[in-house]
Amino acid sequence: MMVNLKLVKALFIISIVIFSIGCSKDDESPIPVVEIPxxxxxxxxxxxxxxxxxxxxxxxVDFNGQKQRLEMAMELIDYIKTAxxxxxxxxxxxxxNMYANTGYTWLDVPALGLTGSTxxxxxxxxxxxxxxxxxxxxxxxxxxxxxxxxxxxxxxTYGFGGVWDNGVKSYLQAxxxxxxxxxxxxxxxxAVFMNxxxxxxxxxxxxxxxxxxxxxxxYTEMQHHWDEAxxxxxxxxxxxxxxxxxxxxxxxxxxxxxxxxxxxISQAFRTGRAAIDNKDYLTRDVQIAIxxxxxxxxxxGTAINYLNQAKSNLxxxxxxxxxxxxxxxxIDGLRYGYNSVSGNGMTSTEIDTALVYLNDFENITVSDINxxxxxxxxKTGLTSVKTSL
Numbered sequence: 001m002m003v004n005l006k007l008v009k010a011l012f013i014i015s016i017v018i019f020s021i022g023c024s025k026d027d028e029s030p031i032p033v034v035e036i037p038x039x040x041x042x043x044x045x046x047x048x049x050x051x052x053x054x055x056x057x058x059x060x061v062d063f064n065g066q067k068q069r070l071e072m073a074m075e076l077i078d079y080i081k082t083a084x085x086x087x088x089x090x091x092x093x094x095x096x097n098m099y100a101n102t103g104y105t106w107l108d109v110p111a112l113g114l115t116g117s118t119x120x121x122x123x124x125x126x127x128x129x130x131x132x133x134x135x136x137x138x139x140x141x142x143x144x145x146x147x148x149x150x151x152x153x154x155x156x157t158y159g160f161g162g163v164w165d166n167g168v169k170s171y172l173q174a175x176x177x178x179x180x181x182x183x184x185x186x187x188x189x190x191a192v193f194m195n196x197x198x199x200x201x202x203x204x205x206x207x208x209x210x211x212x213x214x215x216x217x218x219y220t221e222m223q224h225h226w227d228e229a230x231x232x233x234x235x236x237x238x239x240x241x242x243x244x245x246x247x248x249x250x251x252x253x254x255x256x257x258x259x260x261x262x263x264x265i266s267q268a269f270r271t272g273r274a275a276i277d278n279k280d281y282l283t284r285d286v287q288i289a290i291x292x293x294x295x296x297x298x299x300x301g302t303a304i305n306y307l308n309q310a311k312s313n314l315x316x317x318x319x320x321x322x323x324x325x326x327x328x329x330x331i332d333g334l335r336y337g338y339n340s341v342s343g344n345g346m347t348s349t350e351i352d353t354a355l356v357y358l359n360d361f362e363n364i365t366v367s368d369i370n371x372x373x374x375x376x377x378x379k380t381g382l383t384s385v386k387t388s389l
Contacts, residue, residue: 066231
């Protein structure tokens with residue numbers, strides 16, 4: 001695919017104008033117009049998969065550390081899910097060891113070298129925020145306690161934690177209905193994967209060196225950091241042909257019909273990497289904005305999807321709890337993305353306001369859920385599609 005820099009230029013100017021409008025609500029002075037020199041039509045192409053090579057034909061792509069962390073998260077979540085079966089207990093100590101990758105022997109089916117690796121999930125959580133790390137570990141404690149209750153809550157009675165079972169689905173849920181497995185998973189995909197992607201790597205990439213090949217490698221610092229951002233989105237270079245079965249790859253593909261996110265974000269990552277290879281930093285920066293906006297929409301849009309499902313299951317406490325827990329984790333997770341942190345998206349204060357509607361799973365109403373959907377949609381640009389999600 002050839003890069004159309006005329007389109008890139010137009011998008012860039014539009015984004016600047018929109019930003020100027022948003023930042024000058026109370027300023028009556030004229031909005032500045034940023035003029036960008038006419039670009040030369042580029043000679044480079046964007047590959048159809050995330051496959052980039054140097055002049056010798058050697059791959060310049062490396063996001064093995066991210067592959068390891070995605071697999072660690074997958075194993076950790078799979079371990080928690082075993083407690084959805086009555087009589088199966090799980091250990092907070094084991095979960096802590098998995099989280100920090102200390103003294104744990106992984107199954108490591110893809111043979112990524114997880115056991116003994118220096119990679120871990122804990123130190124990447126919210127850029128090392130101890131408060132968020134402690135919150136995750138508190139979830140682990142709650143999971144251990146609930147699993148050891150060995151309580152069959154097939155009646156779906158609030159106030160009794162254990163395995164809630166409706167005859168078709170069973171989940172380990174607290175007496176309040178909260179499903180801590182979902183809270184853990186959403187912290188991992190939002191406070192680790194989305195945060196690292198949109199803030200840590202894409203946020204500092206303009207300062208990376210893109211002239212010198214790293215010692216013993218085939219890529220520059222900038223190329224590598226862009227790859228690492230991609231690796232937190234998916235572990236597959238041919239997404240969305242593959243990689244649609246877990247975490248952001250799964251949620252993004254599920255929103256494709258309404259938001260077109262799988263196509264948009266995979267193309268943005270490939271276009272940005274091609275731009276870096278050709279030192280086209282204007283195009284790179286446009287792709288960064290696209291990725292950040294799409295990640296917010298995917299996160300919020302998936303939360304709205306679960307809220308819409310919950311409206312149809314208000315009398316099925318097991319499914320309602322599960323869907324509301326998914327939504328709660330995703331809405332809370334928005335605070336770890338670039339748009340929220342920068343103040344360009346749904347702010348932490350607005351997120352806290354939204355979460356109030358999810359304080360009482362037992363007595364939540366359709367009206368409560370609709371109000372919450374309206375709030376989240378209005379803050380993330382999804383009002384026009386909220387009923388389709």
